[in-house]
Amino acid sequence: xxxxxxxxxxxxxxxxxxxxxxxxxxxxxxxxxxxxxxxxxxxxxxxxxxxxxxxxxxxxxxxxxxxxxxxxxxxxxxxxxxxxxxxxxxxxxxxxxxxxxxxxxxxxxxxxxxxxxxxxxxxxxxxxxxxxxxxxxxxxxxxxxxxxxxxxxxx
Numbered sequence: 001x002x003x004x005x006x007x008x009x010x011x012x013x014x015x016x017x018x019x020x021x022x023x024x025x026x027x028x029x030x031x032x033x034x035x036x037x038x039x040x041x042x043x044x045x046x047x048x049x050x051x052x053x054x055x056x057x058x059x060x061x062x063x064x065x066x067x068x069x070x071x072x073x074x075x076x077x078x079x080x081x082x083x084x085x086x087x088x089x090x091x092x093x094x095x096x097x098x099x100x101x102x103x104x105x106x107x108x109x110x111x112x113x114x115x116x117x118x119x120x121x122x123x124x125x126x127x128x129x130x131x132x133x134x135x136x137x138x139x140x141x142x143x144x145x146x147x148x149x150x151x152x153x154x155x
């Protein structure tokens with residue numbers, strides 16, 4: 001049995017598995033849901049983590065402006081948390097942001113300690129008007145958001 005972790009760009013065959021990981025978090029109210037159609041349209045922004053041929057994690061990188069990208073839809077399946085999978089996904093997304101020459105990487109999270117271990121700092125959400133006007137205006141938690149903003153400067 002293979003126990004090697006592999007991270008790679010998502011492909012069309014991953015859509016259903018991505019959907020189920022994200023939906024599991026969305027049902028708990030800790031991640032925005034994504035439809036299969038949205039995942040298909042944004043597939044090029046996603047990376048996945050696999051152990052053998054089992055998809056065990058995912059994350060995406062979404063451009064919010066000239067100098068800012070956001071880590072989104074970061075999730076690891078039950079039974080695989082605490083094994084460094086999330087860290088591997090964040091590392092790959094950070095490499096992609098660097099490759100694109102984007103100096104700031106942010107996320108909205110409930111797991112600020114996880115991100116701090118990867119070099120992020122907690123910052124006020126209000127410093128990201130790009131995020132607020134693009135996504136937060138559509139969120140049901142818009143006026144009572146309890147997520148924590150984190151930022152990592154890559155320059």
